[in-house]
Amino acid sequence: MKTFEEKFTAWIDGELKGEELIAFEAEVLKTDDAQLQKAAAFQLGDLLREHGQARELKNADFFNLQIMQRIEAEMPKPKAAPERPKFSWSLSRIAMAGAFSLLIAAGLFHYVIPVGENSAQGGGLADQIIKTQSGNPDVTASAFYSQKNDVTVLWLDAPKYTPQKKHAAEGAK
Amino acid sequence: MAGKKYFALAFALMVGMCLTPALRADESIWSGLVLAKTVDKPGEIPPELKKYAGQLKDIFGYNQYELMGQHIELMDNPYEHWLIPSKDFSLRVSARKALKPGFNYHLKLDLFQENKLLAGMEGRLCGQNLLFIRGPAYDDGQLIIVLVVK
Numbered sequence: 001m002k003t004f005e006e007k008f009t010a011w012i013d014g015e016l017k018g019e020e021l022i023a024f025e026a027e028v029l030k031t032d033d034a035q036l037q038k039a040a041a042f043q044l045g046d047l048l049r050e051h052g053q054a055r056e057l058k059n060a061d062f063f064n065l066q067i068m069q070r071i072e073a074e075m076p077k078p079k080a081a082p083e084r085p086k087f088s089w090s091l092s093r094i095a096m097a098g099a100f101s102l103l104i105a106a107g108l109f110h111y112v113i114p115v116g117e118n119s120a121q122g123g124g125l126a127d128q129i130i131k132t133q134s135g136n137p138d139v140t141a142s143a144f145y146s147q148k149n150d151v152t153v154l155w156l157d158a159p160k161y162t163p164q165k166k167h168a169a170e171g172a173k
Numbered sequence: 174m175a176g177k178k179y180f181a182l183a184f185a186l187m188v189g190m191c192l193t194p195a196l197r198a199d200e201s202i203w204s205g206l207v208l209a210k211t212v213d214k215p216g217e218i219p220p221e222l223k224k225y226a227g228q229l230k231d232i233f234g235y236n237q238y239e240l241m242g243q244h245i246e247l248m249d250n251p252y253e254h255w256l257i258p259s260k261d262f263s264l265r266v267s268a269r270k271a272l273k274p275g276f277n278y279h280l281k282l283d284l285f286q287e288n289k290l291l292a293g294m295e296g297r298l299c300g301q302n303l304l305f306i307r308g309p310a311y312d313d314g315q316l317i318i319v320l321v322v323k
Binding site (some may be wrong): 010109127128129130131133134135136139141146149150151152153154155156158159160161162165173 | 227228231232245246260261262264274276284286290291292293294295296297298299303304305306309310311312316
């Protein structure tokens with residue numbers, strides 16, 4: 001059983017036939033302006049049938065591109081991060097900064113790093129023996145630091161030297 | 174203009190600080206060849222060694238110290254060389270400013286016995302620190318080398 005809307009749509013499309021058509025028109029055309037409504041409905045139906053289908057686009061990609069560009073143009077742009085101020089020191093200013101840095105470095109080197117007598121008095125550094133060498137295999141060396149006396153000692157173990165021969169020779173002369 | 178003035182001032186200060194070690198070059202290194210002995214009647218210690226008598230006795234234990242040779246070198250040049258001759262031993266010293274922070278001088282010592290090199294040594298000296306080198310036994314005693322920055 002078709003509803004009224006279905007029957008009306010079929011009537012507009014000209015699909016109602018025979019008794020069904022007669023019965024529906026008898027029901028619809030009771031009103032005064034029914035003839036006008038019928039004419040308008042048929043006209044609309046004809047227009048929809050004629051222009052209802054979309055035209056096939058020849059350049060669909062270009063059309064899509066245009067649409068996308070238009071959408072993007074209408075979209076609110078995200079705020080870009082604020083640009084950092086550019087480094088704009090003059091050469092003399094850079095040179096001055098470098099000179100001050102060197103000055104500070106030199107100051108630290110001279111006054112902060114312990115040197116010389118200050119360190120010795122503070123019990124910091126002692127004299128250092130870096131290396132010892134001898135052509136004589138009987139000579140050995142060892143070094144130590146006497147904290148009590150604040151003295152670095154290099155202890156050479158060498159054969160006893162007795163200048164007897166030389167002196168005896170000198171005496172014989 | 175003001176920047177140039179500050180730059181010149183900073184530069185002058187920096188140069189001044191760099192030259193500070195050179196201005197302190199009134200230091201000197203005293204070095205001596207000492208003969209230490211133990212005797213019944215010890216003689217008086219030489220005035221040059223009086224300051225170090227306690228340390229010498231404490232470390233080496235002898236009761237008499239004779240000065241065989243000595244030298245004091247004013248360190249007014251970056252490199253200095255000197256020789257301490259004595260009858261049988263001589264000491265050759267080469268000294269320069271130490272590059273390592275904390276040390277005053279880098280020393281190279283050569284101890285000669287007669288004309289033959291007995292031992293070569295390298296070391297670094299701090300300010301006011303003493304360096305003793307115990308050499309070979311000699312003439313009923315012991316040869317000792319003393320070095321100090323004054």
